[in-house]
Amino acid sequence: MVQSVHRAVRVLRELSTAGPRLGVTELAERIGIAKPTVHALLRTLEAEGLVRQDRETGKYLLGPGLLQLGNSYLDTQELRTRSVTWADALATGTGEAVWVAVLAGDHVLVVHHAFRPEGAVQILEVGASIPWHTCALGKAVVAFQPSSQRTALLAGELVRLTGRTLTDPAALAAQLEEVRGIGYATEEQEAALGDAGIASAVFDRSGEAVGAIGVVGPVERLLADDAVRQKHAVAVREVARNLSRELGAGRGTPWQAGA
Incomplete structure (x- = not known):
């Protein structure tokens, strides 16, 4: 198992079940990993459109890229x-x-x-x-x-x-x-x-x-x-x-x- 991929998936799952908006500190506590690591994961996921950051609160939400992946899954x-x-x-x-x-x-x-x-x-x-x-x-x-x-x-x-x-x-x-x-x-x-x-x-x-x-x-x-x-x-x-x-x-x- 690739640890970074596993952690990224855990971030997405936390946002889908415990969200809709979670901050870096909240995610770090829920997943049990360091805040800098969570921040790096979020920045990567954001670049790929899988999460997005709320401008007012600074917290993170699921992104539109997940909908595209979901639709692709349904199509297949x-x-x-x-x-x-x-x-x-x-x-x-x-x-x-x-x-x-x-x-x-x-x-x-x-x-x-x-x-x-x-x-x-x-x-x-x-x-x-x-x-x-x-x-x-x-x-x-x-x-x-x-x-x-x-x-x-x-x-x-x-x-x-x-x-x-x-x-x-x-x-x-x-x-x-x-x-x-x-x-x-x-x-x-x-x-x-x-x-x-x-x-x-x-x-x-x-x-x-x-x-x-x-x-x-x-x-x-x-x-x-x-x-x-x-x-x-x-x-x-x-x-x-x-x-x-x-x-x-x-x-x-x-x-x-x-x-």
Whole structure:
């Protein structure tokens, strides 16, 4: 590991999670390195457009260069590219918003968002990062990760976002086993009060779960009763299967779960 690169990444992560504005002293204390070193890192990152300095406070913020890198990542994300048509079809069929996400550490990153068909004002959630255990998308994709990775994630920090967030590792492990059996995951007000989700994992040609696709919306619509829940689950699971096929998944892969 190149130490200077590692430290620069830590600076960017601190600004993204603890910011939005942090000074040299604050960053040095958070990262645990000398102020001159932090200052040198910030000047280099600023020259590359990855951070910028607020003229009034002298503190540092993330820079526009990160957006360019993020957009480049999305452009090369095969799951996102392949999912656009399927996500639109799922949104039309269910009348709900559809998110596509990939696992990034202990969070899921939303890489595509198809708006629900109705004309109400909606906020684009591409780029949103959500703790894996608080949403259906995260549970769907983690359920099909190698057992060692599932164990590591269950042993990691399980933050509580609402009073309904499940943080007990044993209970979460049981949920993941259920997901593996029925082929989809649900979430009820665990990430945000009033919201719910239903999602299924998506697999590629290697048989790896590379992400998940699912519907998100108000709990009273998505999980109104068992019939509504099952209707949405069947639609989500079928779209996930079709998307997996388009990514080259064979018929022996786990997306047949719950068939």
